[in-house]
Amino acid sequence: MLVGKIIGTVTATRKDEALVGAKLLITQPLDMKGNEQDNPIIAVDTVGAGVGEIVLYVSGSVAPYAVRKHEVPIDAAIVGIVDRIDLMK
Amino acid sequence: MLVGKIIGTVTATRKDEALVGAKLLITQPLDMKGNEQDNPIIAVDTVGAGVGEIVLYVSGSVAPYAVRKHEVPIDAAIVGIVDRIDLMK
Amino acid sequence: MLVGKIIGTVTATRKDEALVGAKLLITQPLDMKGNEQDNPIIAVDTVGAGVGEIVLYVSGSVAPYAVRKHEVPIDAAIVGIVDRIDLMK
Amino acid sequence: MLVGKIIGTVTATRKDEALVGAKLLITQPLDMKGNEQDNPIIAVDTVGAGVGEIVLYVSGSVAPYAVRKHEVPIDAAIVGIVDRIDLMK
Amino acid sequence: MLVGKIIGTVTATRKDEALVGAKLLITQPLDMKGNEQDNPIIAVDTVGAGVGEIVLYVSGSVAPYAVRKHEVPIDAAIVGIVDRIDLMK
Numbered sequence: 001m002l003v004g005k006i007i008g009t010v011t012a013t014r015k016d017e018a019l020v021g022a023k024l025l026i027t028q029p030l031d032m033k034g035n036e037q038d039n040p041i042i043a044v045d046t047v048g049a050g051v052g053e054i055v056l057y058v059s060g061s062v063a064p065y066a067v068r069k070h071e072v073p074i075d076a077a078i079v080g081i082v083d084r085i086d087l088m089k
Numbered sequence: 090m091l092v093g094k095i096i097g098t099v100t101a102t103r104k105d106e107a108l109v110g111a112k113l114l115i116t117q118p119l120d121m122k123g124n125e126q127d128n129p130i131i132a133v134d135t136v137g138a139g140v141g142e143i144v145l146y147v148s149g150s151v152a153p154y155a156v157r158k159h160e161v162p163i164d165a166a167i168v169g170i171v172d173r174i175d176l177m178k
Numbered sequence: 179m180l181v182g183k184i185i186g187t188v189t190a191t192r193k194d195e196a197l198v199g200a201k202l203l204i205t206q207p208l209d210m211k212g213n214e215q216d217n218p219i220i221a222v223d224t225v226g227a228g229v230g231e232i233v234l235y236v237s238g239s240v241a242p243y244a245v246r247k248h249e250v251p252i253d254a255a256i257v258g259i260v261d262r263i264d265l266m267k
Numbered sequence: 268m269l270v271g272k273i274i275g276t277v278t279a280t281r282k283d284e285a286l287v288g289a290k291l292l293i294t295q296p297l298d299m300k301g302n303e304q305d306n307p308i309i310a311v312d313t314v315g316a317g318v319g320e321i322v323l324y325v326s327g328s329v330a331p332y333a334v335r336k337h338e339v340p341i342d343a344a345i346v347g348i349v350d351r352i353d354l355m356k
Numbered sequence: 357m358l359v360g361k362i363i364g365t366v367t368a369t370r371k372d373e374a375l376v377g378a379k380l381l382i383t384q385p386l387d388m389k390g391n392e393q394d395n396p397i398i399a400v401d402t403v404g405a406g407v408g409e410i411v412l413y414v415s416g417s418v419a420p421y422a423v424r425k426h427e428v429p430i431d432a433a434i435v436g437i438v439d440r441i442d443l444m445k
Contacts, residue, residue: 001291001308001310001343002308007176008177010173011172011174011175012171012172013170014136014137014169015136016135016169019168019169026121026174032274032293037306040120047283056291058340060327060342061149061150061327061328061417062331062339062342065338065339065340066340071154072151073155073166074090074147074168075090075147075149075151079282079283079286079340081279081282082279083280084277085275085293086276087293088273088274088275088318088319096210096265097210097263097264097265098263098264099262099263099264100260101234101259101260101261102261103226104234104257104258108258113179113234115265128209128210129209130180131180149238149239149240150239150417152240160243162236162255163236163257164236164237165179184444185388185443185444186441186442187441187442188412188438188441188442190438190439191437192436192437193403193412193437194403194422194436196421197435202357204441217393218388220412221357229444238416238417238418239328239418241418251418251421251422251433252418252435253357253414253415253418268380268398268399270366270398298396299363299395299396304395314370315370325431327416327431329420329431330429332427332428332429333372333429346371346372346375346430348370349366351367352364352365352366352367352382353364353365353367354364354382355363355408
């Protein structure tokens with residue numbers, strides 16, 4: 001999993017039926033110190049994440065597990081809201 | 090998922106049977122400001138996307154879910170037409 | 179999917195049983211203008227592709243679908259011969 | 268698989284139900300000489316790994332196999348504690 | 357698949373049960389001319405490969421197919437010993 005920050009939303013009226021009702025959040029990957037790294041991706045929210053929050057997200061074919069539906073064409077999903085990051089000194 | 094722009098089509102007469110009838114669209118990945126990033130990929134259309142449109146697409150082994158067929162050898166599929174991108178100020 | 183050019187073959191006598199008879203083609207990824215990009219990969223042929231041909235190939239866990247066998251340990255497969263690439267003007 | 272060093276932990280109170288009780292470890296990928304490479308990822312522990320330990324971890328959709336639960340949305344898991352790395356001279 | 361050279365071994369006493377008995381080989385990816393590219397990965401051997409040999413390996417969730425066991429948390433496996441690489445002139 002990676003840590004990211006929700007920086008926006010994507011709206012798509014015409015879309016795969018399985019995505020109807022899905023909240024599509026623009027997620028900026030962060031390193032462990034909170035710096036941006038790589039380009040944002042679009043992840044489906046499953047934990048009530050909002051813009052500005054720091055989240056934990058999964059990528060790839062495990063993403064559909066987060067929405068508890070089979071065979072949904074999504075490849076990224078938010079699976080947690082990050083409360084704390086503890087780095088070894 | 091990523092956002093991309095449809096910039097062309099690929100024609101392949103000799104191909105896997107499961108791909109017969111599939112529309113193969115050249116998709117240029119974009120960042121959230123509309124700039125091109127990385128190289129284009131070929132995605133199967135499932136939402137009636139056309140050249141010039143901004144789309145949402147999935148990569149990897151969830152792509153077959155978008156075509157509602159099992160065991161189709163595709164690794165990218167267009168799952169939505171992007172209407173709006175709202176970035177946090 | 180990506181577009182690539184077949185630039186050679188790999189021979190492996192000692193190999194996974196499921197690969198016996200598989201044609202292992204060295205595939206050079208190309209961009210949409212025909213320039214080489216990234217390093218070649220080895221893909222299993224399923225459409226009768228030959229050295230010098232421009233092909234469409236899939237990567238990842240959907241590759242076994244192309245050989246119509248379950249649980250074959252391959253992660254790339256050629257699924258079409260490219261006839262034409264039309265890029266938007 | 269890759270070798271990494273556990274450099275911290277992530278706490279997420281609000282999260283996917285399937286992740287309740289999972290230990291989320293910040294894992295810094297290492298090369299075979301122990302140098303850091305790429306950015307840290309978050310992996311679920313399944314072998315009792317602790318901060319400071321050198322581990323073996325998997326990425327992608329095989330990660331749920333490590334937690335012996337089906338359909339858990341995790342894409343990285345620690346599967347071993349590294350005792351020794353022997354490099355060819 | 358990629359071509360790599362076995363450059364060492366990893367020993368992990370405490371590990372996922374499904375990995376007991378697995379030979380963990382450090383595999384250096386090579387380009388088609390035999391030059392090293394990218395960082396080594398750890399792959400499970402299934403063909404009797406030894407240090408110094410040039411192999412063909414798969415990555416991702418098809419790797420468990422090579423060990424003929426279901427739900428084994430491995431993401432790379434050696435599936436062949438390379439005898440010859442023929443590059444187009």
